[in-house]
Amino acid sequence: MNFPSSGPSLTLRPARRGAAALVTVAALVALAACDADAPGKEATPVDEATSQAPTDAAGVPEGFDDLYSQDLEWTSCDAGLECATATAPLTWDDPEAGTIELDLKRTRATGEKQGSLLINPGGPGGSGTDFLETAAESFGDRLLAAYDVVGFDPRGVRASTEVACYDDAGKDEYLSADFDVSTDEGLAAKREAAARWAEACGENTGDLLGSVDTPSAAKDMDMLRAVLGDEKLNYLGFSYGTDLGATYAGLFPDRAGRLVLDGAMDPTLDAAAVSKGQAVGFENALRAYVEDCQAGADCPLTGSVDEGMQQVRGVLDRALDRPYPTSGDRVVTQTLAFYGVAVTLYAEQSWPVLTQALDEAINAGTGDTLLYLADFYNDRNTDGSYATNSIEAFTAINCLDARSSADVDTMRAEAAEIEEAAPTVGTFFSYGGVTCADWPYPVVERDYDRSAPGAPPIVVIGTTNDPATPYMWAEGMADTLKSAVLVTYEGEGHTAYGRSNDCIADAVEDYLVDGTAPDDGLTC
Template sequence: MAAVALLAACTAQVPEKSATPVEDATGAATGAESAPEGFEEFYGQDLEWETCRSGFECATATAPLSWGDPEAGSIELALMRSRASGEKVGSLLVNPGGPGGSGVDYLESAVETYGEPLRESFDVVGFDPRGVEDSSAVECYGDAEKNEYLAEDFDLSTEQGLEDARRSSAAWAEACGENTGELLGEVDTQSAAKDLDMLRAALGDSQLHYLGFSYGTSLGATYAGLFPDRAGRLVLDGAIDPTLDDGEMSEGQAVGFENALRAYVTDCQAGQDCPLTGSVDEGMQQVRGVLDAAYDRPYPTSGEREVTQSLAFYGVAVTLYAEQNWPILTQALDEAINAGTGDTLLYLADFYNDRNADGSFSTNSTEAFSAVNCLDSRSSDDVDEMRAQAAEIEEAAPTMGTFFTYGGLACASWPYPEVEQEYDVAAPGAPPIVVIGTTNDPATPYVWSEGMADTLESGVLVTYEGEGHTAYGRSNDCIAGAVEDYLVEGTVPEDGLTC
């Protein structure tokens, strides 16, 4: 049926950085002295911080459009920071994932979940990567067309369905190219990692201290591969295995969501008022029935919109990112099964897609997700190969697997080529890099964190035994202590620590 590629206080004033490059004990320079030739002006820029949202300061950095050509023009990067409330260690740049997640929006809601030692010691800096939201951004469809695009269903078991899906992806790619221009070919992860190094210098730090979640782990690992001598204390939470190809990632994520859904069904059936009856296997089949029914006859809602299969899948999937969301999934399934309506599923799908009640969108996360992924890597769009891969995925994940198939269509007509990798994924020479995996993470399965920790020469694996996506800020004191002791004090956790 449908194919969906998913992959969700006052501070004390601290003196500003000196305009003169500062060297640490290793002799590494900040500012323009550490810039690649031709990019000194970007590295040496002075950031002008102004109070913006309550308790935060904002600034706009200038970055080159192309890190391969200093004369190609420039773009803007949006920054927001929470100032260190005590003795400052440096700046900690944070990325919430995606690709396409806004670090500015994330920081406003998340910084209070960080431990006090971390907030005392760092200027915590959120940023919108190139292509994302308040930075120079990718643009594709207008709101009405985007609403239609996100709700589309295709029967990919038929030639006509495949052709319709291919045509839809091509139209989206064409719109992205027309409305974004040259920036669309420059929003790859390597370019964003080079932006990180520029931001490190502009912030006055000789090393990058970084906390990345989900896709943000790929960005952090890419930085370590490109700049191992400038990597400081890096924590990568909910990691993506850099050795996997697109097909392996699709299957891994399908299995991750399958396992998370099974955990939900088990919990639901153990409680009261669960609409899923019988065994856990039968409950899983009933969830699949809800999704299939949306394809055959979209669920009506109290408004004018209907819930297609694609929207129903988004509505189910978004609740699996944290077990605290399970009760609203029960409500949504109860409505669909017992009333034949989809109001709660639609609410959840809109939440996932950052859609506002008036039909507009609060972010460009969908656009940036497509753009970054299509530049970083792409899989074959050969029909026979995709069909064989789809059969494997659906066998591994009978309930959710369908929605992770035929991914090769997404980038088949992308107007810019895949970017050539310039770095060693093992990041030789980097200091210890802490990698955190959650054992039943749906979006970045635990085996991916194991894979990243094994691939990085200096990787240190920390395990959170639990449900949901990522761990720091939402799990337990053991994880919080490991992260904060490393970032603040430099104390490396024991490799294999389990929390």
């Protein structure tokens, strides 16, 4: 997977981070302030604090009995949630290699409990514990009544044993760097920057860096299923979380319960095809924004939609030649400017903030709002610290899951194809092969049947103009999983449940709560 050709080559993370909250700059600043680490409430035991795991000997990998039968001590924590820490193996290949920690949070079922529902917001690198804090705002009451909803930080992520690379200052420099990849010298400099990042990740993370792959995280989920006392795994995954859920189904089809995969990824695509698909997805989302902007008042983009697209590209190109000044001591490079534009395309409710950012750039030549948006995307706090390690985990997981070619001629050919398909933003999805070219650990092979034979119905949801996980990816996942039923949301933005309409909500909740799968081909 890849991202800005000018910057560190990270794909736009398909993650649900509540971009719809970016309605005004004031709201954005408030969100950034909330990201900062603050002293938490003192942890106190809760009723039924210990979760007793059932005997699951038939399905326990050899040597991991103690982990599958561990007890969780739940304590009360912030936002009315309950928190616990689970122990997982450093690697599922060797029970003697040591252990890591997985951070968990849950909401208790408000009605008669049916079991636990694990959730994942995407990424890879998204925090499920952070996501849980806002889940009650978007999940239906019936779902919250029926399940203990459990958010977890996957291995390598956030409050679990984490991937670590640069300090905050080094991360600032890395995430804002621009490179002229049109020259061999610029491309070589870009690869060298990625190699230094990879070396730092290896030095500061250790052996965990080689086992944060998606199949290992799916095996962690099976352990959590047993520890939480569930015979089957019930799961709601968004974006990258759909890959995690589909991986679980492939590895453990007999233990799959009710799985909903929203904003689905296509498991059959290689890394180069993913880059092209995302480039086209964001191109289409940007075009929808430009058309909407020009139809309203006070839009800084003039002329036709094509001309408006060219003006957005002009804002990005100007940042490469002359970074935008801000009211602080930082400037907006082309890489940061693109982060700022792209993050607003995850939800159409964020489009007014993009209009404000473009107005500042075009008419005032400044970049304050673009910088706020880029920092929101990167989880950067106003004090210069980073609220999460989402970028580090994102890179590490992707480099173990799949890689693009780092051959220069191959990358240039792929870049030409991507830029033809997405002329406004395609350059920012090219040359991703350099990101993992010098990664210290190899790709992890997936030796299971991706079709998940024998699994119960799996609900796959796609949004027709989703920028980060294009609709055709949902079709690809539905075609791959033997038991999949495809649900389509006709609309803008990334993912559907919790942000679209009652048709989607009913389809998801009827299945998770009542076990009634929607008709294959349902369109909402």
